[in-house]
Amino acid sequence: NAGVMQNPRHLVRRRGQEARLRCSPMKGHSHVYWYRQLPEEGLKFMVYLQKENIIDESGMPKERFSAEFPKEGPSILRIQQVVRGDSAAYFCASSPGGGAGDTQYFGPGTRLTVL
């Protein structure tokens, strides 16, 4: 069984460019979560999506960040006009359901470096 897939694993962008991070959930999982891990910090929740719906975006910065999970294809986290402070590891997790008892399985992450 394939786990959660993320690509690219490493992404380098210059300030002002756009970054697109992709996440394919585990087979059979329709719930996707994005977390950000800044250097030497814990993981912070960003957004929770189901197919074609954003359920909870309380952790998303108000500007430049957006996320989608279309009916077909991977979930995308988009960061527009990146700044150096966006440099971090971005992790995607998926679960079969959205309940508190549903386990979230994490992908290997995308490490974004903004020059």
Place this chain on the structure above:
Amino acid sequence: TQLLEQSPQFLSIQEGENLTVYCNSSSVFSSLQWYRQEPGEGPVLLVTVVTGGEVKKLKRLTFQFGDARKDSSLHITAAQPGDTGLYLCAPRNTDKLIFGTGTRLQVFP
């Protein structure tokens, strides 16, 4: 605001020693997950505990969820270098996981 603390922050021990790491909160949680994260990788799930007082064993690892579901502990028996990593507890009430800063464990041969 939910306060989540993991202790100790850092732990360096010799192979064969036992250790316990703790996860404490001021809030009650529906469930709690423990993960281990190695450098450059994503967190890997170790266990999910749901019931207050629950104890789960995974080989040399023993996990306990507090009776009041506000705290948890992870005990490792006879630690090995392969246990080295960042141990994260992640309580959960709703859709999101709340992570502490974790315990960084280094086991020397």
